[in-house]
Amino acid sequence: MRLGIFLTTIVCALSVHAEDTKGWSASQFIAAMKEAKPKGGTLIRVRIEQRNGGEKSTILAQIKRHDMGDGGTEQLYQITYPKDRKGEALVLVTKPGAPFSAKTFIPGKGFTALTAADKRSPLFGTDLTVEDLLVDFLDWNKHEIVGGEKVRSGECTIIESNAPKTGSFPSKVKSWIDNTRFVAWRIQVFDGGNQPAREVEAEDVVRTSGGHWVPRTFSVTNLAKGTKTTVAGTGSDEDKQYAENDFSEATIAAFAQGPGIK
Amino acid sequence: MTFLDFTLKNLLRRPIRTILTVMGIGVGIGAVVALLGLARGLSQSWNDAYKARGTDIVVRKGSGLQAQPFDDKLVESVRKTPGVDIATNLLVETLSIEEVPLMIISGREWGSYLWDSLKVVQGRLPNGPDEKAVVLGTLAAEALKKKLGDTVMIETEEFAVVGVVDGKAFVENGSIFLNAPHLQRIMQKENRTNFINIRLAKSADPQAVLKQLKQELAGYRVDTAHDDTSTNDGVKTFEAMNWGTSAIALLVGTFGVMNTMFMSVFERTREIGILIALGWRQARILRMIVFESVALCVGAGVIGILFGIGLLKVLAVTPWMSGKLEPYIGWDLSAEAMLLAVGVGLLSGILPALRCSKINPSAALLQ
Numbered sequence: 001m002r003l004g005i006f007l008t009t010i011v012c013a014l015s016v017h018a019e020d021t022k023g024w025s026a027s028q029f030i031a032a033m034k035e036a037k038p039k040g041g042t043l044i045r046v047r048i049e050q051r052n053g054g055e056k057s058t059i060l061a062q063i064k065r066h067d068m069g070d071g072g073t074e075q076l077y078q079i080t081y082p083k084d085r086k087g088e089a090l091v092l093v094t095k096p097g098a099p100f101s102a103k104t105f106i107p108g109k110g111f112t113a114l115t116a117a118d119k120r121s122p123l124f125g126t127d128l129t130v131e132d133l134l135v136d137f138l139d140w141n142k143h144e145i146v147g148g149e150k151v152r153s154g155e156c157t158i159i160e161s162n163a164p165k166t167g168s169f170p171s172k173v174k175s176w177i178d179n180t181r182f183v184a185w186r187i188q189v190f191d192g193g194n195q196p197a198r199e200v201e202a203e204d205v206v207r208t209s210g211g212h213w214v215p216r217t218f219s220v221t222n223l224a225k226g227t228k229t230t231v232a233g234t235g236s237d238e239d240k241q242y243a244e245n246d247f248s249e250a251t252i253a254a255f256a257q258g259p260g261i262k
Numbered sequence: 263m264t265f266l267d268f269t270l271k272n273l274l275r276r277p278i279r280t281i282l283t284v285m286g287i288g289v290g291i292g293a294v295v296a297l298l299g300l301a302r303g304l305s306q307s308w309n310d311a312y313k314a315r316g317t318d319i320v321v322r323k324g325s326g327l328q329a330q331p332f333d334d335k336l337v338e339s340v341r342k343t344p345g346v347d348i349a350t351n352l353l354v355e356t357l358s359i360e361e362v363p364l365m366i367i368s369g370r371e372w373g374s375y376l377w378d379s380l381k382v383v384q385g386r387l388p389n390g391p392d393e394k395a396v397v398l399g400t401l402a403a404e405a406l407k408k409k410l411g412d413t414v415m416i417e418t419e420e421f422a423v424v425g426v427v428d429g430k431a432f433v434e435n436g437s438i439f440l441n442a443p444h445l446q447r448i449m450q451k452e453n454r455t456n457f458i459n460i461r462l463a464k465s466a467d468p469q470a471v472l473k474q475l476k477q478e479l480a481g482y483r484v485d486t487a488h489d490d491t492s493t494n495d496g497v498k499t500f501e502a503m504n505w506g507t508s509a510i511a512l513l514v515g516t517f518g519v520m521n522t523m524f525m526s527v528f529e530r531t532r533e534i535g536i537l538i539a540l541g542w543r544q545a546r547i548l549r550m551i552v553f554e555s556v557a558l559c560v561g562a563g564v565i566g567i568l569f570g571i572g573l574l575k576v577l578a579v580t581p582w583m584s585g586k587l588e589p590y591i592g593w594d595l596s597a598e599a600m601l602l603a604v605g606v607g608l609l610s611g612i613l614p615a616l617r618c619s620k621i622n623p624s625a626a627l628l629q
Binding site for chain 1: 357358360361364412415417418420450
């Protein structure tokens with residue numbers, strides 16, 4: 001699944017040193033990934049290309065993330081290009097055991113709080129949805145190893161994670177986790193059926209300056225609609241120190257105005 | 263009939279087989295030309311850029327394609343080194359700019375000699391260190407579809423396009439130029455740079471200055487502009503990968519030629535027996551077979567070189583490469599490819615030739 005899960009696995013989970021994972025249970029894999037969660041803030045810059053048939057649109061965006069004092073995490077997704085959409089933003093706050101809180105910002109229209117009903121609305125008009133950013137299958141408690149497979153250069157263990165409640169969407173997530181780099185090479189998201197509704201596949205992984213393995217480029221395919229979104233990391237900065245007001249509404253609104261060219 | 267005619271005529275006995283063999287090894291040679299042309303194009307592009315700037319020595323940290331940032335105050339000590347005429351910081355980043363996935367952004371010190379190498383084609387250079395303006399290389403302007411008066415978004419900030427310049431080198435023409443402090447701010451690399459470009463005094467001994475700088479700057483790479491690219495780990499890795507791929511293609515081709523030559527020898531056992539009975543020496547038989555093999559490969563070399571050059575020219579105008587990498591097409595590359603073709607010919611002809619030269623004429627005539 002899409003950006004959320006991927007970023008969760010990218011930013012939060014992917015830096016366990018190579019270990020002998022033979023005989024590991026699914027929960028051990030998940031625990032190891034969660035254990036590897038880097039502390040502090042991150043800044044990621046991405047290039048998102050949305051393909052719909054023969055049409056292609058490009059968005060450049062930055063993603064700021066920081067840990068909140070209460071165990072929660074705040075993430076800010078912000079468009080930097082195209083110019084007429086600069087400043088469009090989504091702010092997500094997640095806390096363990098608490099419902100998510102999210103709001104969008106559109107220059108000229110202001111902030112809009114999102115409700116649970118908005119979870120499936122697209123992010124910046126791409127295949128990505130707010131739900132994708134929120135869902136964190138690592139926090140589910142039903143995980144099972146269902147096989148192993150080599151995906152590109154990674155020897156992977158396939159872990160099937162089932163949603164805690166029946167009837168929820170997604171119902172199941174299958175992830176191909178690199179046995180040594182602990183990065184997800186492929187993730188399939190199921191919406192109840194036996195066939196995946198969406199698939200995420202990493203094209204290459206790189207080691208960041210902070211020592212974490214992250215997918216540099218990955219694609220999200222909506223198998224039902226046949227559309228595809230490619231997300232390519234163009235830069236990242238770990239251990240970023242954010243000021244208190246970096247995530248404030250005033251700062252987010254001011255970003256849309258930009259410093260101008262004067 | 264001369265020896266040459268005789269051997270060439272042998273190749274034409276089975277024209278289809280000869281053509282297919284030539285095509286097979288030709289593709290291998292073509293791969294060598296195309297892949298090495300790409301690798302050398304990368305190195306050549308940067309060499310041209312240094313030449314266009316008039317840079318003699320380059321200081322950087324790290325040996326990959328992306329240099330590591332370091333304190334921009336280091337340039338002050340470099341300037342004091344005897345023999346150094348001018349030294350200036352250069353912050354280079356590769357960023358995704360608007361619709362272009364990857365572009366070189368060159369942050370230059372205001373007033374440095376690096377600005378002098380840019381020939382203004384349209385508009386002007388920035389009018390001071392504070393102006394929030396960029397100039398675009400001709401290829402960059404084309405790729406970004408920008409003209410004077412437009413703006414360009416670099417990461418989170420917008421800049422006015424005030425000029426289009428000819429940087430006299432492919433890398434320079436594909437770049438965006440702005441004053442270093444702007445790029446430092448955008449990249450959050452205040453007081454950081456990743457290259458120092460040095461122009462030597464006319465009377466300076468380059469090797470002596472190089473030695474002195476290497477002593478002074480422990481932990482940094484100090485190279486002549488030429489060596490900075492030719493010894494670059496990224497370029498070397500790219501070239502090694504391309505050599506590896508080419509070697510596989512050549513190996514397949516070698517076996518193909520060897521197979522063809524063995525087939526040819528088997529088919530002509532009786533004829534070769536007659537030649538030996540007529541007094542041809544073993545060495546002459548050996549020479550004939552090796553010559554046939556080499557002739558095959560020389561033909562393949564010509565085709566391969568033409569194919570490789572054609573491929574490079576086509577690749578150069580594709581959207582994936584246009585404006586990003588200019589392939590290198592030079593006589594030396596063609597000569598190397600031809601030498602390789604001759605080498606493959608010798609290698610693949612020697613075994614069949616040895617076998618052939620040992621044929622017993624009486625046994626051969628009974629076949």
